[in-house]
Amino acid sequence: MRPLTPADLNPAILNVQYAVRGELAIKADELTEKLRSQEHQGKLPFKRVINSNIGNPQQKGLDQPPITFTRQVAALMEYPPLVDIVKDKWPVDVIARAQELQAEIGSVGAYSHSKGIPLIRKHVAQFIAERDGYPSDPEDIFLTAGASAGVALLLNTLITPHKTGILIPIPQYPLYTATLAQFNGVPLPYHLSEPDGWKTSLDEIRTALKQAETDGKGITPRALVVINPGNPTGALLDQKTMEELVWLCEEHSLVLLADEVYQANLHRPTEHPFHSFKQIVRRLNSPIPLVSFHSISKGVFGECGRRGGYFECCNVPVEIRALLYKMVSVGLCPPLSGQVGVDCLVRPPREGEPSHALWKKETDTIHAALAHRTQLMAARLNALPGVSCVNAPGALYLYPRLELPQGAVDAAHKLGKEADTLYALELLEETGICVVPGSGFGQKEGEHHYRLTCLCPGVEEYVGMLEKFHLGFLKKYGINS
Amino acid sequence: MRPLTPADLNPAILNVQYAVRGELAIKADELTEKLRSQEHQGKLPFKRVINSNIGNPQQKGLDQPPITFTRQVAALMEYPPLVDIVKDKWPVDVIARAQELQAEIGSVGAYSHSKGIPLIRKHVAQFIAERDGYPSDPEDIFLTAGASAGVALLLNTLITPHKTGILIPIPQYPLYTATLAQFNGVPLPYHLSEPDGWKTSLDEIRTALKQAETDGKGITPRALVVINPGNPTGALLDQKTMEELVWLCEEHSLVLLADEVYQANLHRPTEHPFHSFKQIVRRLNSPIPLVSFHSISKGVFGECGRRGGYFECCNVPVEIRALLYKMVSVGLCPPLSGQVGVDCLVRPPREGEPSHALWKKETDTIHAALAHRTQLMAARLNALPGVSCVNAPGALYLYPRLELPQGAVDAAHKLGKEADTLYALELLEETGICVVPGSGFGQKEGEHHYRLTCLCPGVEEYVGMLEKFHLGFLKKYGINS
Known part of the structure; x- marks a missing residue:
């Protein structure tokens, strides 16, 4: 040996x-x-x-602290007979939500559809449509084990080893460099501008593209990663920059990978609001393929341990979406506790419902x-x-x-x-x-x-x-x- | 565009x-x-x-149906204040288990250690030691999002693209061929013998190795995959065959990947008992690196949707174990609901405890x-x-x-x-x-x-x-x- x-x-x-x-x-x-x-x-x-x-x-x-509504629903999903004990103690919207999900899912101990439970994907699509003012198709939604799993899937799929370049911001959340290294992708770094509050600079991206084009290594730039709000910077993109980024992706035939997991963490939203790339792409009627990632781990939800999240494909051809489906099916399905968490994230208690006051x-x-x-x-x-x-x-x-x-x-x-x-x-x-x-x-x-x-x-x-x-x-x- | x-x-x-x-x-x-x-x-x-x-x-x-003990513990983990409502209604060992895990973990909404919660890894090691009669080190245990995630990690780590051969049984659970294709590993198939109840044939494995050696493609065989009990065959390996497989791995410097997720699904255990490869490797005092996989999805537990499982490294050098740790850390941690499930799988209620009769x-x-x-x-x-x-x-x-x-x-x-x-x-x-x-x-x-x-x-x-x-x-x- x-x-x-x-x-x-x-x-x-x-x-x-x-x-x-x-x-x-x-x-x-x-x-x-x-x-x-x-x-x-x-x-x-x-x-x-x-x-x-x-x-x-x-x-x-x-x-x-976790959000009470989410955890009461989760406890009922784990042990449905609990309803007999808590039905006079817990809010009726908690009970109703758990029973609605149970009727759809059955047991949280069963594998679900590999893209995630269809009803929950429908709720995600409704959440996105309401956020952006543009429709979203549940078939374009993939529930994931946190955003990281989705990012890894997309990079693995887009990268032909040693040949594909991916534009990443510097500084960046090191998931990107780690996953590029794992799949032999070539990082094409572009620097954010610290003196301008870590603003994203189009010139820096153009420089990185030019360098990939001229260095003779035969690297094909395939995707642009944007993290908005930024990690580690916390910066928010303004709409003008976002439009320019979309046009740049059009010009260079790039897939836009939008990491939007901090979309609910806004400290001064009047001055620095969040706009999703989905909204910008639809408003510009742009054909660029966009994949945007969201998570239950951040925001004020903070449910990291459940491993839940989703990505939405926009302008991704159906045959490529089918390839992504094939790949997630090998991993069987995202964790059900994360999927149930996604449902609570995108469908929080509404005004007038009994759990709303506490949730707020x-x-x-x-x-x-x-x-x-x-x-x-x-x-x-x-x-x-x-x-x-x-x-x-x-x-x-x-x-x-x-x-x-x-x-x-x-x-x-x-x-x-x-x-x-x-x-x-x-x-x-x-x-x-x-x-x-x-x-x-x-x-x-x-x-x-x-x-x-x-x-x-x-x-x-x-x-x-x-x-x-x-x-x-x-x-x-x-x-x- | x-x-x-x-x-x-x-x-x-x-x-x-x-x-x-x-x-x-x-x-x-x-x-x-x-x-x-x-x-x-x-x-x-x-x-x-x-x-x-x-x-x-x-x-x-x-x-x-899910196992009641497991689900009651899970419900309490999701919503710890529930204890006030159920403490006179649910068995005291359920309450005690949940409180022990809560004291260690805190919230199931937090990321855990990337290899899994240390206390649960300790319990897995105790379960293995009790099963095999040989000690197990919690540092050798990695909790995973089901066995599939562990298998994918090991194959990704062991495979140098287009150069590494992995011996796989035919018929096999297609996770193996799918993951080999994903990571550009070269399958080295060996046929199981249907007339002998799908017995594993050493000759077939030697033939596959010989072919890899002589075909001039420069493929290095690196690992032998064995599924025991078999999937799709349901066959169980006898100890003599297992010993021969271990010696063959020694002779050819192969890592043994033992997929043992069906170890609790034995229909005629007197005639066809299960022996773990860990036990055989230890009994033979063999130096072969062994990674064995287990899951909460199978057995009579059937908790597929939680995505829980573990693998144990045996004779895997510390620096390689550290590489595996680095890789799982990029994915942050396995789902907490799966980790809690693993604890209940490896520590079911014991005789004399209040939940034991129902569990049995x-x-x-x-x-x-x-x-x-x-x-x-x-x-x-x-x-x-x-x-x-x-x-x-x-x-x-x-x-x-x-x-x-x-x-x-x-x-x-x-x-x-x-x-x-x-x-x-x-x-x-x-x-x-x-x-x-x-x-x-x-x-x-x-x-x-x-x-x-x-x-x-x-x-x-x-x-x-x-x-x-x-x-x-x-x-x-x-x-x-």
């Missing part, structure tokens, strides 16, 4: 990087274990690890808390020397830029690391706060950033720890001249 | 075939829709479609019904002219062989189809029973089979429809001379 080594494996797998759950997250897990063990009791300079590396609102310690109170509270924390954290971070931070109008994150002392850059390079990785590692070790360094999302040579979530309750104490650490770090490595 | 066509896509995706949800299943969906619509009312020769194409015990019409009654009933149906269907099918059928000792299926009239073969070829596909299509159109033709699983040239599940209640009526159709088909196309 010759031993199995990494050299025996798919080289593409070795190239995959995913910083959100990379070195920092693994270190955070080790520290969490240490805090639990007797041996290290009291020996660490903090009492708990705060996982600000990942948008996971309901995790322990953050404890964003719960969702308003979470929206307000997120907007408040984002605002406060951005202001306080911006007040620190060597930190500048776009006050994100959307999503769940801030992405501050760091001017780090040369001493820190040198110290990091000695360890074979980027300076923002060193910063994040020391932040974790001193405060228990886990963030993701900018190198995980992509940034210009010599720049430093990190992404942190705006999910932590007790924001004053939390931002206080960030401030104290930052000032100590500057002192330790010497203020930049 | 140049339109997007299938020719623009990943050629590997175009090559994927998955018969379990292929032509027959799509046709069955259309018929189900027709039965629902007013227009076709009474115009079809059957009242309902029976989806015998897929092992989906809890689907509507089959309605295998429920599981005994399902086991007995499956064994009875399998036995009865095999006997009745074997009594038909031109049908022979191994009386499967395990899994959920029968895989009868058909001797079809030349007239049927000719008629099928005129339609560009295999004769067993024609048989399955006509069976569906006449009776509403959907099965999968043998061409979907692989068979020798000129042979014909189909796979059907043994899940349908009302087995007498069901098998009566199969008999009537079969005799009519023989008559229609002329009995073979």
